Amino acid sequence: MKAKRPAADRLLADLGNGRVSLDAAVEVLLDAAQDGLPDATLDHDRARRCGAGEVVFGQGKTPAQAVAIARRLAAKNGRVLVTRADAAMRQALAAAFDGSVPVAVNESARTVRVGRPPRPRGRVAVVAAGTADLPVADEAVETLIALGSRVDRIADVGVAGIHRLAARMPLLRRARVVVVAAGMEGALPSVVQGLLDRPVIAVPTSVGYGAHFRGLASLLAMLNACAAGITVVNIDNGFGAGYAAHLVNVTGEKAR
Numbered sequence: 175m176k177a178k179r180p181a182a183d184r185l186l187a188d189l190g191n192g193r194v195s196l197d198a199a200v201e202v203l204l205d206a207a208q209d210g211l212p213d214a215t216l217d218h219d220r221a222r223r224c225g226a227g228e229v230v231f232g233q234g235k236t237p238a239q240a241v242a243i244a245r246r247l248a249a250k251n252g253r254v255l256v257t258r259a260d261a262a263m264r265q266a267l268a269a270a271f272d273g274s275v276p277v278a279v280n281e282s283a284r285t286v287r288v289g290r291p292p293r294p295r296g297r298v299a300v301v302a303a304g305t306a307d308l309p310v311a312d313e314a315v316e317t318l319i320a321l322g323s324r325v326d327r328i329a330d331v332g333v334a335g336i337h338r339l340a341a342r343m344p345l346l347r348r349a350r351v352v353v354v355a356a357g358m359e360g361a362l363p364s365v366v367q368g369l370l371d372r373p374v375i376a377v378p379t380s381v382g383y384g385a386h387f388r389g390l391a392s393l394l395a396m397l398n399a400c401a402a403g404i405t406v407v408n409i410d411n412g413f414g415a416g417y418a419a420h421l422v423n424v425t426g427e428k429a430r
Contacts, residue, residue: 211246213235213242216243225421225424226420227251228254229255229257229317230243230244230256230257231257232256232257232260232284233258235263237263238266240256240259240263241266241270244267244270245270245271248275248289252289252290253290253320255287255288255316255317255320256287256288257284257316257317257413258285260284267279271288275288275289276288276289278316280316282308283312283313284309285313285317287316287319291322293322294323295322295323295423295424295427296323296424297323297349297350297423298318298323298324298325298350298353298416298420298423299325299326299351300315300318300325300328300353300355300416301328301329301342301346301353301362301366302327302328302329302330302331302355303331303332303356304332304356304381305330306379307379307381308329309412310355310379311327311353312327312412314412314419315416317412317413321416321420323423328345328346332362333362333365336365343369347370350372350422350423351375351419351422352366352372352373352374352419353374353375353377353412353419354377355377355412355415356376356378357378357379357380357381357382357386357389357392358391358392359395360376360378360393360395360396361395363396363399363404364400364404365401367404372403373405374401374404375404375418375422376406376415377410377411377415378390378392378393378396378408379392380409388409393406393408405418
């Protein structure tokens with residue numbers, strides 16, 4: 175019996191023979207790259223387009239929804255990252271995979287990494303101005319690890335004791351890009367950028383007293399920083415900072 179050709183091969187043959195139009199072929203391929211669940215439509219083509227697979231934002235989802243999505247993504251792609259996962263969701267995800275694949279739960283970052291991360295490339299430094307900023311910084315760290323960047327984590331070197339930063343300068347100087355998470359007056363990213371010749375991604379955190387306005391004061395300070403080269407993400411958005419830093423870190427490199 176003649177072996178049946180894979181659907182993708184048949185589609186390409188039909189496209190080449192003119193039996194299928196280019197627009198129709200694109201629609202078929204896009205439909206094939208999506209995966210429908212009752213509460214989510216997954217994008218399995220994202221890794222090819224963007225270099226990294228879909229990340230699950232846990233906030234607002236039930237543990238059962240997060241487990242169903244993570245299982246499907248991990249089955250297709252071998253790994254998945256879940257962010258903003260509360261305690262119940264972290265516990266459910268850890269139990270769902272039950273040793274079948276590696277699972278890394280980070281209580282501080284509120285993340286769950288399923289599967290082995292890619293081989294790390296380049297180098298990114300992630301800096302937390304204060305210990306209270308670590309949950310946001312750790313979200314950036316976990317994101318970078320999940321995407322395949324090598325990370326140096328630096329904690330509690332804010333401007334209240336700026337001498338603490340001096341000892342960490344060698345780590346900062348060997349990084350291709352630096353993420354700085356800071357609350358209170360949000361001054362540390364400007365200081366770091368004034369000492370380095372590489373990009374700094376600033377993350378305002380919601381750490382601070384009343385007039386801090388849950389991170390708004392830090393956000394405005396970072397947006398108005400006089401040191402050239404700073405990029406600012408949203409309040410508490412460690413994931414966004416980590417993702418952007420990874421793209422800077424690996425641009426021009428081939429994945430291994």
